[in-house]
Amino acid sequence: MERTHLIPENSDFNAAAPPEDDGLFERIACGLEDRGHVILPAALPEPIAAALLQYLSQQEQDRFHRARIGRGIEQTRNQFVRRDKIVWMDPAHPQADAWFNWTDRLQRYLNRRLFLGLFSFESHFAHYRPGDFYRKHLDAFRGESNRVLSLVTYLNRGWEPDQGGELVIYAPDDGAEITRVMPTFGTLVIFLSEEFPHEVLAAERDRYSVAGWFRVNGSINRQIDPPR
Numbered sequence: 001m002e003r004t005h006l007i008p009e010n011s012d013f014n015a016a017a018p019p020e021d022d023g024l025f026e027r028i029a030c031g032l033e034d035r036g037h038v039i040l041p042a043a044l045p046e047p048i049a050a051a052l053l054q055y056l057s058q059q060e061q062d063r064f065h066r067a068r069i070g071r072g073i074e075q076t077r078n079q080f081v082r083r084d085k086i087v088w089m090d091p092a093h094p095q096a097d098a099w100f101n102w103t104d105r106l107q108r109y110l111n112r113r114l115f116l117g118l119f120s121f122e123s124h125f126a127h128y129r130p131g132d133f134y135r136k137h138l139d140a141f142r143g144e145s146n147r148v149l150s151l152v153t154y155l156n157r158g159w160e161p162d163q164g165g166e167l168v169i170y171a172p173d174d175g176a177e178i179t180r181v182m183p184t185f186g187t188l189v190i191f192l193s194e195e196f197p198h199e200v201l202a203a204e205r206d207r208y209s210v211a212g213w214f215r216v217n218g219s220i221n222r223q224i225d226p227p228r
């Protein structure tokens with residue numbers, strides 16, 4: 001059997017550097033350069049979204065746990081700030097391959113294009129049940145974190161405008177509302193972590209997202225900075 005015929009040319013199997021990503025990566029770079037944030041509806045390539053959905057479907061609900069606010073000993077389970085449940089993604093999981101491949105290529109593209117010096121990436125699934133929220137917050141505080149870029153995408157098919165669950169993004173300077181993003185399937189939201197306060201409004205239905213952070217290397221004494 002000629003196996004080469006099983007894999008069409010220019011298919012996503014060539015994960016090394018599909019040129020079709022460059023248009024998308026460039027749109028992201030331009031948005032970040034001009035405004036510090038970018039919102040692209042239905043932009044995540046379908047095979048990657050599909051792999052994420054499959055990975056998500058293999059996560060038993062009991063693997064989701066309450067997200068903690070803060071780090072180390074200061075971590076508290078703060079029901080007033082956020083109600084979602086999360087599960088960190090494992091880069092070694094077979095269904096995580098497409099996602100981490102893609103975020104890796106994006107990281108390299110943005111480093112080349114914007115000299116961001118991004119060094120690592122971590123991400124988790126989040127599940128918001130009906131009524132769950134995440135109050136206005138920043139993903140990183142200047143000088144206290146090495147999170148540079150926040151990346152969010154959504155895994156909800158058929159989301160309707162009246163179902164709530166929007167991500168509200170506020171301006172860095174005067175705190176005015178900039179935009180509301182519906183959590184529709186494959187929508188990409190990318191913004192500077194230290195700059196943009198944002199919040200997740202309660203929804204009428206279950207809301208699934210992936211949130212991730214690109215970090216710079218904050219290693220001290222030759223210890224590689226541990227993620228999270």
Ligand SMILES: O=C(O)CCC(=O)C(=O)O
Binds near residue numbers: 126152166167
């Ligand atoms: O799900 C979203 O729209 C954003 C989530 C978020 O802000 C976070 O996890 O830090």
Ligand SMILES: [Fe+2]
Binds near residue numbers: 137139198
């Ligand atoms: Fe956030």
